[in-house]
Each structure stands twice: as C-alpha cells, then as structure tokens.
Amino acid sequence: MLLVSTLYESLADALEALIDGGVYAAGSRMPSIRALSKQRNLSVTTCVNAYHELERRGRLESKPRAGFNVLARSPLSFVQPSTISVRNRPTPINTQQRIRRMLEAAGDPRVVNFGAANPHPSFLPGVSLERSYRQVLRSQRHRCLGQEFPPGAIELRTVITRRLAAFQVYTSPDELLITNGCQEAVTIALKLTTCPGDVVAIESPTYYGLLEVLRALGLRAIEIPANSEDGISIEALRLAATEWKVVALIIIANHSNPLGVTLSDRKKQSILALAEELDFSIVEDDVYGDLPIAGHRPRPLKAWDHNQRVYYCASATKTVSPGLRIGWLLPGRGDMQKAIHLQYVSTVSVQSVGQFVLTEYLARSHVDRQRRLMAKEFDLCRIRMLNEIANTFPKGTQVTNPQGGFVIWVELPHDADTVETMARALQDGIAFAPGTLFSVNKRFKNCLRLNAAMKWSDRTRNALGQLSEYFR
Ligand SMILES: Cc1ncc(COP(=O)(O)O)c(C=O)c1O
Incomplete structure (x- = not known):
C-alpha cells in the first residue's frame, strides 16, 4: 500500500514539474491514462491516482469524456483574513432576516446554493440509508411508530459512545443525550451553563x-478574534474573560465554520x-x-477534559x-438529568x-471508508x-485553504459590500452567506x-463567475 502511494505521488511530482516547466501548458490536455501508463511503464491505477493527486493540488481538472486538462496557476495566496480589534464590548444579538432568506434559497432548486453549509445530496450515503430505512421499518x-424518550435510543447511544472512544473521548451511553441536531445540543448546553444576560x-x-441561539437565550456575546492560521486568539480570550465575567466559551475546534481552521492539540489544551x-x-x-x-x-x-468542563456537541x-x-x-x-429535562420540556423527544x-448505518463496517471518500470529494470541489x-x-481577494470540512471564507477588497450584493x-438565483452574518457587531462586510x-x-462555474462580476 505504502509503495503504491509513494509511486503515484512521485509520478504526480514529476508531472507537476513538467507543468511548472511549461511542457504541459495551461489549458492543454494531459496524455490519456493509457498513453501515460505505456510511456512510463506504470500501472493504470498509479497513473489514475497521480492525475487525481494533481487534481487535488489544483493543477489539473477532469472533464467528462475529455480527460485531464492543465489548470492556470492560481494567482491567489492563502492568507489569513485580517484580524479585528480585541477591544469589543459584549453586545446583544440582533435578529438577522438574511439567514431566513438564505435558508429559503437553499430549498429552491432554481438557486445555485453557495449559502447554507449542507453537502449536495449526491455526496450523502443515500443508497446505504435507503437500505437502513427498509431494514429498520x-x-x-412497532418501536419506529412509538417514541424514544430522552436520553434517546440506547443502541444509538452505544454506537456513538464507541465512535467517540476512537478519538479518545471516553464516556458511557448513560452520559450521552441524543438531540435534534447539533443546534439543540448547543442550545441545551448553553441553558445548562448560562443565565439570561450572561456574557x-x-x-x-x-x-x-x-449567534442566533445566544440571541434567543438573551445572552451577550463577546467576539474574540480568530484567524485561519491558528484560530482563536488565546491572549484576546484571556483579556476578555478577565475584563468581562465570561461564563462560557463556544468553540468549533476542528475544521471551524467559517474559517476552516483546526486548532493544534497544544492550543486545545491551553x-x-x-x-x-x-x-x-x-x-x-x-x-x-x-x-x-x-x-x-x-x-x-x-x-483532554478531566474536570467535565466541556459540553460536547455534534x-x-x-x-x-x-x-x-x-x-x-x-x-x-x-448535568445529564437536567439536560434530559430541558429536552423533554422543549421538544419531548x-x-x-x-x-x-442512524444506529443501523453507523454499525456498518464501511462507514469510515465512505466518510473518507466523502472528505476527498469535498476536497476536489473546494480546489475547483x-x-x-x-x-x-x-x-x-484572499481565501482560506482549510484542511477539512467544506466551507471557504473569502475576503474581498475593503470596498466590497457583500450584504448589498446578496x-x-x-x-439572479445565486445564494451565499455574507460576512456580517458571522459577527454580532456586523463585521466582515467585505467577506x-x-x-x-x-x-x-x-x-456552478457560471454562477461563481457571475458572483465575481458583482465585485468588479
Ligand atoms: C458549526 C455548526 N454547528 C452546528 C450546525 C447545525 O447542525 P445541525 O444541523 O446538526 O443542527 C451547523 C450547520 O451548518 C454548523 O455549521
């Protein structure tokens, strides 16, 4: 396995050098897989993998029935969005109608949806889920027709507990509450840790x-600057938490939304x-x-949470x-008993x-492989x-270059107004999320x-081209 991957990577390196040297110019077609395999005396699989690797690096583009074409070199640099001042004040959250408009657009098939961060259904494991639905029904x-009261189906809690252990979160099914999405998990966690008016x-x-959950719970938010290189500023967090009585921090430590940043283990511990x-x-x-x-x-x-300080939501x-x-x-x-009660009061089950x-699906052996393939597909989409x-x-224009997830944060020149453009x-049938949505202080107007x-x-390509036109 190792040998194969080394071989295709070496081939990709060699081909990339030829692209850099102008042997294969931007816009030209690469040799067919069969020709390359013959030329280099390498297996077809190695050649296919090398081309996919170059696609991943953003050097080639595959076209249905037309092979692989060389892409123009990206003139963009992957730079961090500029940071903001730390001297913020806690701010009440304002209602944001734009979210509603974006969500409406996400459900409209006529709209090209760069807005709501949901994967296109074709990437999701539809066939496996269909099988699971049939099997379960x-x-x-009888159980399907009934109700699974909080904390939720024991089978699902058991499967998830097992999955959590794979990345060193050790718990028992009795400590896990099944929720209506991550959004309800966050809502309950905040209800457990804060009171209205808290920072x-x-x-x-x-x-x-x-931010909408904070607003609904009557909480005040203090914004801590983050950048796409190493995420939230700990110095700023310390300053803010010392100056204001911060009772909780909400953090997306892995492949964050919108910056796509993953904190180092050291930073997580800090x-x-x-x-x-x-x-x-x-x-x-x-x-x-x-x-x-x-x-x-x-x-x-x-x-790393040995003192039960972290309320984990996924x-x-x-x-x-x-x-x-x-x-x-x-x-x-x-806080499990309180969490169960809070859920019962708001959504019953x-x-x-x-x-x-989900239990049936997660118990299958190929789930992790499917997930890795999905992440690779997202990567290709992101590169395109x-x-x-x-x-x-x-x-x-500056962009982020995340190592996971599937959102891209774009920072346009300062005079751009993405709210007006929305x-x-x-x-014109194009949806995106304007930068101001991501801040309680309406920052990031040009993002x-x-x-x-x-x-x-x-x-998709045309819609992106059209989007760029608005900012010219
Ligand atoms: C960071 C983050 N948290 C939570 C959610 C909501 O998750 P769920 O749909 O599971 O409630 C999203 C959805 O976009 C998200 O991006």
Missing part, C-alpha cells in the same frame, strides 16, 4: 446559527487550562470533526444527512425512526472552487462564506 416497526465568548467570525484558571465552561461544537481531508480525525477539546448532519436531524450532547459536570436508521475564484475574483445575487460541497457543473 421491517424489523422494528459568552465566541470566535470571530463564527457560525451564525450559534484553552482548557484557561477555562480552569478563569472558571468558565466550554461548549464545543464538533460537527465538522469527522471530515479531515487527510490524516487522522482530529481530537476534540473534550478528549451531529450526523454533515456526514450522513442534514434531514435526519440527529445530534448528540455530552453534558459536563454531571427525537424522532425514533431516524435514531434506529478556489481555482475558479483565483481566475475570476478581483485582484486582492440581494442582487438572490435575484463571504461559500459552501464548496456542491455538485460541480457549468451551472
């Missing part, structure tokens, strides 16, 4: 859904140490953790199906069929998108977030 019909620290920029020192809780949102482009699944902060939304609406919460500090279907941005967006784009887990086609 056949074998557990909660958030990364800036951060996922707008989290944040925990700071929480111990300054006595605040941590609500960890790990929805993207299962989607690294390569290498091991990163550990969440929860893996879901099957990004990797199995957003429509299932199933997530989970590991409440800290033995989580749909039973979905819980059994970055190349298109590089070729069409105005000079001075209305025009929606009229936007794109969902890269799109089915790539001429329609």
Whole structure:
C-alpha cells in the first residue's frame, strides 16, 4: 500500500514539474491514462491516482469524456483574513432576516446554493440509508411508530459512545443525550451553563446559527478574534474573560465554520487550562470533526477534559444527512438529568425512526471508508472552487485553504459590500452567506462564506463567475 502511494505521488511530482516547466501548458490536455501508463511503464491505477493527486493540488481538472486538462496557476495566496480589534464590548444579538432568506434559497432548486453549509445530496450515503430505512421499518416497526424518550435510543447511544472512544473521548451511553441536531445540543448546553444576560465568548467570525441561539437565550456575546492560521486568539480570550465575567466559551475546534481552521492539540489544551484558571465552561461544537481531508480525525477539546468542563456537541448532519436531524450532547459536570429535562420540556423527544436508521448505518463496517471518500470529494470541489475564484475574483481577494470540512471564507477588497450584493445575487438565483452574518457587531462586510460541497457543473462555474462580476 505504502509503495503504491509513494509511486503515484512521485509520478504526480514529476508531472507537476513538467507543468511548472511549461511542457504541459495551461489549458492543454494531459496524455490519456493509457498513453501515460505505456510511456512510463506504470500501472493504470498509479497513473489514475497521480492525475487525481494533481487534481487535488489544483493543477489539473477532469472533464467528462475529455480527460485531464492543465489548470492556470492560481494567482491567489492563502492568507489569513485580517484580524479585528480585541477591544469589543459584549453586545446583544440582533435578529438577522438574511439567514431566513438564505435558508429559503437553499430549498429552491432554481438557486445555485453557495449559502447554507449542507453537502449536495449526491455526496450523502443515500443508497446505504435507503437500505437502513427498509431494514429498520421491517424489523422494528412497532418501536419506529412509538417514541424514544430522552436520553434517546440506547443502541444509538452505544454506537456513538464507541465512535467517540476512537478519538479518545471516553464516556458511557448513560452520559450521552441524543438531540435534534447539533443546534439543540448547543442550545441545551448553553441553558445548562448560562443565565439570561450572561456574557459568552465566541470566535470571530463564527457560525451564525450559534449567534442566533445566544440571541434567543438573551445572552451577550463577546467576539474574540480568530484567524485561519491558528484560530482563536488565546491572549484576546484571556483579556476578555478577565475584563468581562465570561461564563462560557463556544468553540468549533476542528475544521471551524467559517474559517476552516483546526486548532493544534497544544492550543486545545491551553484553552482548557484557561477555562480552569478563569472558571468558565466550554461548549464545543464538533460537527465538522469527522471530515479531515487527510490524516487522522482530529481530537476534540473534550478528549483532554478531566474536570467535565466541556459540553460536547455534534451531529450526523454533515456526514450522513442534514434531514435526519440527529445530534448528540455530552453534558459536563454531571448535568445529564437536567439536560434530559430541558429536552423533554422543549421538544419531548427525537424522532425514533431516524435514531434506529442512524444506529443501523453507523454499525456498518464501511462507514469510515465512505466518510473518507466523502472528505476527498469535498476536497476536489473546494480546489475547483478556489481555482475558479483565483481566475475570476478581483485582484486582492484572499481565501482560506482549510484542511477539512467544506466551507471557504473569502475576503474581498475593503470596498466590497457583500450584504448589498446578496440581494442582487438572490435575484439572479445565486445564494451565499455574507460576512456580517458571522459577527454580532456586523463585521466582515467585505467577506463571504461559500459552501464548496456542491455538485460541480457549468451551472456552478457560471454562477461563481457571475458572483465575481458583482465585485468588479
Ligand atoms: C458549526 C455548526 N454547528 C452546528 C450546525 C447545525 O447542525 P445541525 O444541523 O446538526 O443542527 C451547523 C450547520 O451548518 C454548523 O455549521
């Protein structure tokens, strides 16, 4: 296995050198797989893998029935979005109608959806899920028709507990609450750790859904600057938590939304140490953790949490199906009974069929392979998108280059106004998330977030080209 991967990588390196040297110019077609295999006396598999590797590096593009073409070199640099001042004040959250418009657009098939961060359904394991649905409805019909009261189906809690142990989060099924998506997990975690009016620290920029939960609970947010290189600033967090009585921090430590940053293990431990020192809780949102482009699944902060300070939240939304609406919460500090009650009061329970279907699906042996393939597909989509941005967006545009997940953060020149552009784009059937959604202080007006887990086609490419036109 190792030998094969070395071989295709060496071949990819050699071909990349030829592309750099102008032997294969931008726009030209690469030799066919068969010709390359003959030329180099290498197996077809090695050649296919080498081409895919070059596609991953953003040097080639595959076209149906037309082979592999050389892409123009990206003039973009992967630079961090500029950081913001630390001297913020806690701010009440304002209602954001734009989220509603974006969600409406996501459900409209006429719209090219770069907005809501859901993978295109063609990437999701539809066939496997269909099998699971059939199986579950056949074998557990009565239970499916009934209700699984909190904390949720024991089988599902057991499967998830086993999966958590694979990345060093050791717990028991009795400590896990099945929730209606990650959003409910975060909501319950915040209800357990805060009271209305409390100050909660958030990364800036951060996922707008989290800001909406804070608003709904009457909490105040203090924005802590983050960048796409190493995430949240610990110095700024320390400063803010010392100046304001921060009771909780919400953090997406793995493949964050929108910056795509994954914190180092050391940084995760430093944040925990700071929480111990300054006595605040941590609500960890790990929805993207299962989607690294390569290498091991990163550990969440929860893996080092020896004092039950971290309230761990995740879901099957990004990797199995957003429509299932199933997530989970590991409440800290033995708050399980309170968590169960909070869920019962607000939603009574989580749909039973979905819980059994997810159990059936997660118990299969090929799930991890499927997930790795999915992450690779997202990676290809992301690279195509970055190349298109590089070729069409105005000079001075900066982008993030995440190592997991599937969102891209774009910083346009300072005079760009993505809020104003959103209305025009929606009229033209294009949705994206304007930067101001990701801040309670309406920062990032010249930024936007794109969902890269799109089915790539001429329609997608044209929509991206059209988007770039608005900023010219
Ligand atoms: C960071 C983050 N947390 C939570 C959610 C919501 O997850 P769920 O659909 O499982 O409630 C999303 C969805 O986009 C997200 O990006």
